[in-house]
Amino acid sequence: MRIPMPDLYIAGGLFALSQLTYFLIMLKFIIPLVLFVVLAIFLALGLNLNPHDIPSPFINKPAPAFSAPKLTAPTEKLSTNDLKGKVWLFNVWASWCVSCRAEHPVLNELAKQQAVMIIGLNYKDEPDAAKQWLDTLGNPYNVSIMDADGRIGIDWGVYGVPETFVVDKKGVIRLKYTGPVTPEAIQQTLLPLINQLQAEQP
Numbered sequence: 001m002r003i004p005m006p007d008l009y010i011a012g013g014l015f016a017l018s019q020l021t022y023f024l025i026m027l028k029f030i031i032p033l034v035l036f037v038v039l040a041i042f043l044a045l046g047l048n049l050n051p052h053d054i055p056s057p058f059i060n061k062p063a064p065a066f067s068a069p070k071l072t073a074p075t076e077k078l079s080t081n082d083l084k085g086k087v088w089l090f091n092v093w094a095s096w097c098v099s100c101r102a103e104h105p106v107l108n109e110l111a112k113q114q115a116v117m118i119i120g121l122n123y124k125d126e127p128d129a130a131k132q133w134l135d136t137l138g139n140p141y142n143v144s145i146m147d148a149d150g151r152i153g154i155d156w157g158v159y160g161v162p163e164t165f166v167v168d169k170k171g172v173i174r175l176k177y178t179g180p181v182t183p184e185a186i187q188q189t190l191l192p193l194i195n196q197l198q199a200e201q202p
Contacts, residue, residue, distance in 0.1 A: 056157055056176040063090075063167050064155040068145040071122050071130055078119070078145050080171060087197045088117040089190070090165040091141070091181075092153060094125040095133035097161040103180035104137050110186055111140035116166075116194045120144030123153050123161050166193055169202040 058064070067079035091107065093100045111118055120141035122130045127146060134144070147153055156165070159178065166175040175193055177185060 056173075058157055058165075058173045059176060061173060063165070063171050063173050064152075066145070066152045066155070068147060068152060071120070071127060071134075071144040071146050074127070074146070078143050083117070083119070083167070084171055085169050085202045086117055087169055087194060088119050088167050089194075090119050090121060090156075090167060092121045092123050092156075092158050092161050092163045093144075094123045094161050095129040096125065097123075099180045100162045101137070103162050103182075104140070106181050106183055106186060107140035108138045109183075110181075110190075115191060116198070117142045121147050121152060121156075123147050123158070124150045164190075166190065166197070168197045169200060 063080055065080045067077050070076045070078055089110075093103075107118065110116075118141050120143070122144050124147065130144075130146075134141075145152075150158075162180055164177040164181055165173050166177075168174050174197065175190070177190070181190070
């Protein structure tokens with residue numbers, strides 16, 4: 001029995017429509033599944049990241065220049081040019097920063113070792129509060145400079161407080177440590193790098 005041509009076209013159209021409907025239904029279920037898998041992967045990767053290892057575009061790049069007043073002698077300034085030929089630790093801190101208080105004893109102990117010059121960046125702070133803070137908790141800094149408006153912090157790509165940078169004798173940033181420095185970080189990460197840099201020629 002021959003099927004009339006119009007009926008054949010209609011049957012073909014209905015079949016194609018049913019296939020399209022099936023595809024759309026499957027797509028409705030597949031897309032959320034794919035999104036869930038992608039999000040799960042990103043979440044797993046995020047959980048495995050060390051929060052202290054936030055990437056910085058400044059690593060192995062010249063340290064952004066600054067010239068800023070000293071906290072304890074505001075009429076005097078310290079600039080990056082003054083630090084050329086020296087290995088130095090640049091620690092961003094503030095008296096209002098809770099994590100800085102937890103980090104401070106670690107910096108005091110590091111300062112006692114005299115392994116490296118420690119420069120503080122007092123970030124968006126009141127000078128009197130900052131000086132009182134150091135008088136009370138101890139002053140690990142060779143020099144601390146003021147960054148009242150946060151401009152130096154912006155130039156250095158500071159995300160928050162505290163943050164610590166290691167700068168070599170050529171004025172190149174070699175490490176950025178985000179968050180409060182711990183004794184383990186000092187022994188396992190900072191001091192080995194500092195000792196290596198101290199042995200290098202300017």
